[in-house]
Amino acid sequence: MRLRPPSARVPVSRPAALTRAAAAGPSAVVAAAGLAVGPSGPTVTLAGPAVTLAVLAALTGLLAAVLPRGLAPSGVLLLLVGEHLAATAELSPVARTAVAVPTAAALWLVHALYGLAAAVPLDAEVDRSVVRRWLVRQRGVLLVSVPTGVVAVLLTGAVPRAAVLPVVAVGAAAALLVLPLLLVRQADR
Amino acid sequence: MSLALTRGVSRAAGLAALLLVTAATTGRADLAVLAAPFVLGPALALTGGRPTVRAGLRLSAARAAEGSTVDALVTVVAGGADVDLAEVRLAARPGQAGVRPYLVALSAAEQRTVALPVAAPRWGRHTVGGVTVRPTGRGLGERGLAVTTPGAALTVLPQVQPFAAADHALPARLRAGNHRSRRPGPGVEPVAVRPYAAGDRLRQVDWRTTSRTGALHVRATTTDSATDVVVLLDTLSDAGPPGGTVLDTAVRAAAGIADHYLAFGDSVGLVQYGGRLRTLAARAGRGQLARAQEWLLDVRPPLNAMVAERSEPWSPTTRHTAALVVALTPLLDERTAVLLATLRRRGAMVVAVDVLPAGAVPPPGGSAEADLARRLWLLEREALQARLGELGVPVVPWGGAGSIDAVLAALVRVGAAPRAGVR
Numbered sequence: 001m002r003l004r005p006p007s008a009r010v011p012v013s014r015p016a017a018l019t020r021a022a023a024a025g026p027s028a029v030v031a032a033a034g035l036a037v038g039p040s041g042p043t044v045t046l047a048g049p050a051v052t053l054a055v056l057a058a059l060t061g062l063l064a065a066v067l068p069r070g071l072a073p074s075g076v077l078l079l080l081v082g083e084h085l086a087a088t089a090e091l092s093p094v095a096r097t098a099v100a101v102p103t104a105a106a107l108w109l110v111h112a113l114y115g116l117a118a119a120v121p122l123d124a125e126v127d128r129s130v131v132r133r134w135l136v137r138q139r140g141v142l143l144v145s146v147p148t149g150v151v152a153v154l155l156t157g158a159v160p161r162a163a164v165l166p167v168v169a170v171g172a173a174a175a176l177l178v179l180p181l182l183l184v185r186q187a188d189r
Numbered sequence: 190m191s192l193a194l195t196r197g198v199s200r201a202a203g204l205a206a207l208l209l210v211t212a213a214t215t216g217r218a219d220l221a222v223l224a225a226p227f228v229l230g231p232a233l234a235l236t237g238g239r240p241t242v243r244a245g246l247r248l249s250a251a252r253a254a255e256g257s258t259v260d261a262l263v264t265v266v267a268g269g270a271d272v273d274l275a276e277v278r279l280a281a282r283p284g285q286a287g288v289r290p291y292l293v294a295l296s297a298a299e300q301r302t303v304a305l306p307v308a309a310p311r312w313g314r315h316t317v318g319g320v321t322v323r324p325t326g327r328g329l330g331e332r333g334l335a336v337t338t339p340g341a342a343l344t345v346l347p348q349v350q351p352f353a354a355a356d357h358a359l360p361a362r363l364r365a366g367n368h369r370s371r372r373p374g375p376g377v378e379p380v381a382v383r384p385y386a387a388g389d390r391l392r393q394v395d396w397r398t399t400s401r402t403g404a405l406h407v408r409a410t411t412t413d414s415a416t417d418v419v420v421l422l423d424t425l426s427d428a429g430p431p432g433g434t435v436l437d438t439a440v441r442a443a444a445g446i447a448d449h450y451l452a453f454g455d456s457v458g459l460v461q462y463g464g465r466l467r468t469l470a471a472r473a474g475r476g477q478l479a480r481a482q483e484w485l486l487d488v489r490p491p492l493n494a495m496v497a498e499r500s501e502p503w504s505p506t507t508r509h510t511a512a513l514v515v516a517l518t519p520l521l522d523e524r525t526a527v528l529l530a531t532l533r534r535r536g537a538m539v540v541a542v543d544v545l546p547a548g549a550v551p552p553p554g555g556s557a558e559a560d561l562a563r564r565l566w567l568l569e570r571e572a573l574q575a576r577l578g579e580l581g582v583p584v585v586p587w588g589g590a591g592s593i594d595a596v597l598a599a600l601v602r603v604g605a606a607p608r609a610g611v612r
Contacts, residue, residue, distance in 0.1 A: 074200050081208065081223065093218060100219035108226035111204070115197030119274055119329050121290055127303075129294040133273055137328050141230050149225025153218040 064114055073114035080107055097153055104149065105142050112138050193332040195325065198234055201227045234330020241268030242275055242295075244322040246338040253309040255348035255441075260304040261288070261341070263320050267295040272333070274325040277303050279318055280340070311432055312347035312440060313486055316340035346482045350438075350445040381409040416513060417456045417471050419537075420446055423518035423525045424463035427490040428549040438544040439517040440485050442587050446515055447481045458512075459484055462503050462528065464491030471512070503528065510535040513597075519545035520584070526573055530580045540597065541577060541584040 060079060064072035084103050088096045116134055120126060205227035212220035242265055249260040263277050278290040288305050295301055307317055318340035324333040382395050385405035393407040420443045427436050447457045451473065458471030459481055469484045514537045518525045533539045551563055574584040585592060 069196060074204070077200070077204055081204075081220075084223065085217070085220075088219065096217070096219035097222060100222035104223045104226055107223060108230065111197065111201060111227070112230075115195065115200075115329050118196060119325055120292060121276065124276065124290040124292050127291065127293040130274055130292050133294040134329075137233075137273070141226050141233065141328075145225040145229035146222065148229070149222035152225070153221050156218060156221075 065117070068114045068117035073111065073118075076114075077107060077111055080110065097150065101146055101150065104146050108142060108145075109138065112141075193239075195329055195332060198231045198328075198330040201231045205231070230328060231330060234326065234328035237327025237330065238270035239331055240270045240272045240275075240324035240326035240333035242266065242272060242322050242324045242333065242336055243268070244277075244320055244336050244338050246318050246320045246341050248307075248317060248341045248343055249304070251342065252344045252346060254346050255309055255312050257309050258306050259309060259317075259343065261307050261317055261320070263291075263303045263305060263322070263338075264300060265293065265295060265303065265322055266300045267297055267324070269297050271295070271297050271327045272324045273327055273329055276323040276325075277305070278321045278323070279305050279307070280321065282316065282340075307343075309343070309345045311437065312345050315343045315345060317343045344486065347440045347444045347485055349448050350441040378411045379408045380411055382406050383409050417458065417511065418446070418450045419458045419460060419471060419512045419514045421460045421462055421514055421516040421518070422488060423516060423520075423522070424461055424488060424490050425522040425525060426463070426519060428519065428521065429546040430548045433546050433548060435519045435521075435544055435546065435549065436488065436490055438546055438587060440488055442517050442542065442544060443485060444482060448478055451475065451478050451481075457481065460503060461488055462525065463522075464489065466503055505532055505535065505537070510537040512537060514539045516541045517544050517587070519543065519549070520570060520573060521545070523573070526577055529577060529582050533581045539582045541574075541582050542592075543574075543584055543586045 056079070060072055060075045064070070064076050080103070084100070088099055091099065112134075205224045208220045208224035208227065212218060212224065244266070245264040247262050247264075249262060253259045261279055263279075265275055265277060267275075272295045275293050275295060276290050277293065279288040281287040288307055291303050291305060293301055293303055319338040321335050321337045323335040325331070326333060382398050383406065385394070385407050389407045393410075395406045395408045398406040422439050422443055424436060424439075427434050429435055429437070443459065447459070450457050454473055456471040456473045457477060459467075459469040461467040467484070467487070469481060472480070510532060514529075514532055516525070516529055516539060518529075518541055520526065520541065520543060529539050529541055550567075551559070553560055553563060555563070577584055
């Protein structure tokens with residue numbers, strides 16, 4: 001009897017450990033760098049309590065990378081928010097809003113990366129479609145929500161409209177371009 | 190319907206609420222910008238609906254050989270909601286290697302087939318799976334109910350251990366085959382040139398000798414014959430490490446022996462002695478190999494010592510006693526030795542092949558009592574083998590290709606000799 005030879009599989013996946021490391025590792029780096037450098041510049045914050053905070057954030061980020069299903073990711077996000085509040089306390093409302101845009105993106109990416117790391121079992125193989133879809137989702141969320149947030153702030157009158165008009169214009173254009181990606185069925189097979 | 194939110198969604202919603210409350214109480218409008226993704230993200234996840242999937246499992250092949258690989262083909266169909274992550278996990282069963290789970294993403298109503306390579310386990314009838322699929326919805330926000338499929342049947346045929354005996358003329362029944370024999374008759378092997386006798390065919394005439402001598406001469410040939418081979422599997426006792434037990438060795442060796450002799454046109458039959466008596470009637474042809482492999486799948490040792498004690502006796506027929514009996518036995522039970530001696534007395538050519546694996550013999554170096562017991566046991570075993578040898582049943586260890594070749598050659602010589610005294 002002739003038996004079927006061992007099948008040859010096309011490698012379409014990557015080890016989950018790599019995906020988890022890729023997802024959780026940068027989160028720790030972003031958390032530490034965000035606190036160490038800060039939006040005000042390294043010369044201002046890289047001294048005294050800021051260094052302690054950076055070390056604390058790096059440790060928390062590392063813990064979150066190892067245990068993304070625990071409370072550590074929430075701790076990292078709270079540390080980042082606290083750092084943003086401290087670093088922008090002396091800035092004008094316009095400058096704060098401008099700084100808040102990249103900070104919001106970094107915060108969301110850290111959160112989403114930890115979410116992905118938590119959802120992936122350590123011993124799994126990950127299909128490309130999972131990573132591709134995740135990237136599309138995060139891109140869509142950021143490109144729609146951040147400009148929307150800026151518009152909302154603008155509408156409340158807390159920030160002078162003329163100061164953030166370029167941001168609003170760019171954000172609105174990006175949102176218009178990205179919105180179809182969220183509504184139309186994904187075709188990423 | 191209750192929600193099964195992931196921790197990520199709860200975290201995002203909590204942080205959004207915290208940021209918005211802080212923004213409202215402190216007048217820091219920039220916090221609203223920070224909160225925006227954490228509002229939209231969970232909203233997007235929750236509007237996607239609860240993910241549902243259907244799953245099915247089939248194998249790329251229902252039969253496989255030991256050591257080969259088959260693909261477990263898992264078909265996953267998403268329901269009405271996007272599934273951003275579906276974890277496909279094949280259940281591990283005892284004796285089977287675990288398979289890593291596979292993660293895949295599907296749009297609503299999309300169907301994907303995932304191939305998970307499964308190493309064929311030990312020979313026998315197995316069930317692969319089932320498969321559990323756990324879906325997580327849009328934005329990794331909501332978990333759906335896991336679905337589990339039943340397992341799929343997989344038949345693993347024993348690995349054919351290489352076996353190559355030289356072409357010995359076994360004591361043959363008068364049947365055409367591929368073994369050279371000493372019996373004169375129609376064949377292709379010339380043995381002599383003799384004067385013509387009435388009944389000789391014209392095409393047998395040796396014209397060169399005829400022209401030289403002036404008298405008609407013909408070429409004499411021997412017949413090509415076949416024989417019956419009965420492979421006896423002693424399943425009274427089993428021992429050895431998993432995957433390399435007495436039974437594993439015996440079954441793989443039986444498959445190799447059957448493959449070899451069936452290729453020569455011989456008839457091969459199988460007998461399981463120990464516990465429930467099972468036999469496979471001797472037949473020739475390649476179809477018999479498939480039947481033998483199928484039959485070997487159901488070889489089992491007795492469930493317990495009591496069943497082994499009450500094993501059904503085997504009464505060999507005349508056909509068995511006229512055959513070459515290859516007994517695959519660990520020689521751990523005297524009943525087997527008695528049976529082999531009986532077969533030999535009735536005229537069968539019997540070879541006992543020792544299939545006790547090296548790992549089953551306890552190594553020296555234990556306590557003094559254990560070492561003494563081990564030595565006594567080995568001496569008893571040697572004595573049993575010597576007694577069998579005196580009765581005309583050679584015992585050889587199984588070593589794959591050619592390991593019993595010398596014994597078969599000796600048996601042919603014995604078989605060709607007059608049988609006076611052997612009853």
